[in-house]
Amino acid sequence: MAEETNLNETGYAAGRLIAFALKSAKPHRDSEYKQLIDRYIHDEPFAVGVDAVLEGMSLRILNETTQSLRAGLVLACTASASPFAPNIESHARGLNRDQQMAMGVIHLAVMSFYYPQVDDDDDDEFRSRSGTPSEIASEIREICEALQTAHQQDDSAGDEMPNQVRLAYEYYLSLQPAPTRAGYYGKTTQIGLVHHVLNELHRNGFLGLDGGDGPNTRYVSLPKYRIYVRRMSSHHLAQSVRKARRAMHGQTDANDAAVIQR
Numbered sequence: 001m002a003e004e005t006n007l008n009e010t011g012y013a014a015g016r017l018i019a020f021a022l023k024s025a026k027p028h029r030d031s032e033y034k035q036l037i038d039r040y041i042h043d044e045p046f047a048v049g050v051d052a053v054l055e056g057m058s059l060r061i062l063n064e065t066t067q068s069l070r071a072g073l074v075l076a077c078t079a080s081a082s083p084f085a086p087n088i089e090s091h092a093r094g095l096n097r098d099q100q101m102a103m104g105v106i107h108l109a110v111m112s113f114y115y116p117q118v119d120d121d122d123d124d125e126f127r128s129r130s131g132t133p134s135e136i137a138s139e140i141r142e143i144c145e146a147l148q149t150a151h152q153q154d155d156s157a158g159d160e161m162p163n164q165v166r167l168a169y170e171y172y173l174s175l176q177p178a179p180t181r182a183g184y185y186g187k188t189t190q191i192g193l194v195h196h197v198l199n200e201l202h203r204n205g206f207l208g209l210d211g212g213d214g215p216n217t218r219y220v221s222l223p224k225y226r227i228y229v230r231r232m233s234s235h236h237l238a239q240s241v242r243k244a245r246r247a248m249h250g251q252t253d254a255n256d257a258a259v260i261q262r
Contacts, residue, residue, distance in 0.1 A: 021073035058082035071223030114221040128220040133195035144169035
C-alpha cells in the first residue's frame with residue numbers, strides 16, 4: 001500500500017512539473033515549481049520517471065542542469081507528429097510560398113542576432129541585446145547580401161548552400177525594405193516579415209518586450225530562447241548565417257571558430 005501511495009505521489013509530482021514547464025512558468029515566481037525542479041535535479045529515480053513520461057509525450061528536456069532553476073525546464077519535441085510540436089501551418093497562415101521560405105532565413109538571422117556571446121544563462125545580471133523589427137530587418141538585409149556575395153564568388157560556403165536558402169535570401173532582398181509612405185509595413189515588406197517572426201517568437205515565450213510598439217517594438221531574448229539558440233548553433237545553416245553576420249561586422253576567422261566552440 002505504501003509503495004502504491006509513493007508511486008501515485010511520484011506520478012502526480014511528475015505531472016505537475018511537466019505542466020509547469022509546458023506553460024513556461026518561472027521558478028522564481030512559484031515555489032512549488034522551484035521545489036519540483038530541485039527534486040528533478042537531485043532525485044534520480046524521480047528524474048528517470050519524469051523523463052519516461054516526457055518520452056511518451058515525444059518531449060525531452062534541453063536544460064537538465066541548475067540552469068533550469070532560473071529559466072524553468074525548457075522542453076523540445078522529439079517528433080514532428082507530437083501534439084506539442086509547433087503549429088507551422090498557423091505560423092505560416094496568410095503567407096505565400098516565397099514568404100514562407102524567407103521566414104526560414106529570417107529565423108536563422110534572428111537566432112544570430114540574439115546569439116549569446118557569453119555563458120549567460122545562469123547570470124541574473126545578464127541583459128539581453130534588444131532590437132526593433134526595423135533594426136533587425138536592416139541587419140538581415142546585410143546578411144542576405146553577404147550570403148549572395150559568397151554564392152556569386154563561388155565561395156565554398158556559398159557553393160554548399162541549399163537552393164531553397166538562395167531563393168529565400170533573393171526573395172527577401174527583392175522586398176521593399178521600409179514601410180510605404182502610408183506607413184504600411186505588412187508582409188510584403190522586409191520589416192513586415194521580420195515583425196511577423198518576432199511577434200510569433202514573443203507569443204510562444206521566446207522573446208520579451210522592452211517598450212515601443214508596431215515596427216518600433218523592442219524585443220529582448222528570454223533564457224528559454226537563448227537555450228534553444230545554443231542547442232541549434234551547431235547546425236551548418238545556422239553557422240553559415242552567423243559567419244556572414246560576423247564577416248559583416250569585420251570579425252576574424254579566429255573569432256568565428258571561438259564563437260562556434262562556445
